[in-house]
């Protein structure tokens with residue numbers, strides 16, 4: 127698949143994991159802007175995930191945890207952004223402990239969002255992604 131290829135929903139579980147890592151930067155790959163909600167200028171969009179109105183990938187497609195917005199496609203490179211990263215020589219590489227702390231911070235933000243908006247779309251998928259990432263990183267310690 128070329129780098130500019132698009133994939134369309136339904137997404138597989140592996141794609142959901144990869145897309146949500148991309149969205150939150152927990153791939154620790156090349157820092158690129160996440161897909162954001164088309165209504166993100168409106169209340170009550172917050173900055174969970176690291177930007178305003180970060181969309182969440184689910185097997186049915188993208189959802190916004192703060193409104194009804196959906197989207198059905200992604201760039202294929204977003205799924206596997208973990209492996210495509212070549213750090214610059216001047217870039218400080220985070221330690222595994224620092225990466226875990228960062229993912230746990232994002233996890234806390236989504237747990238908080240869930241308590242404010244019970245049943246909001248995509249939050250369980252995002253929490254699954256972040257928990258899987260933490261488990262993997264802890265195995266590297």
Ligand SMILES: [Zn+2]
Nearest residue numbers: 163190193195
């Ligand atoms: Zn929205």
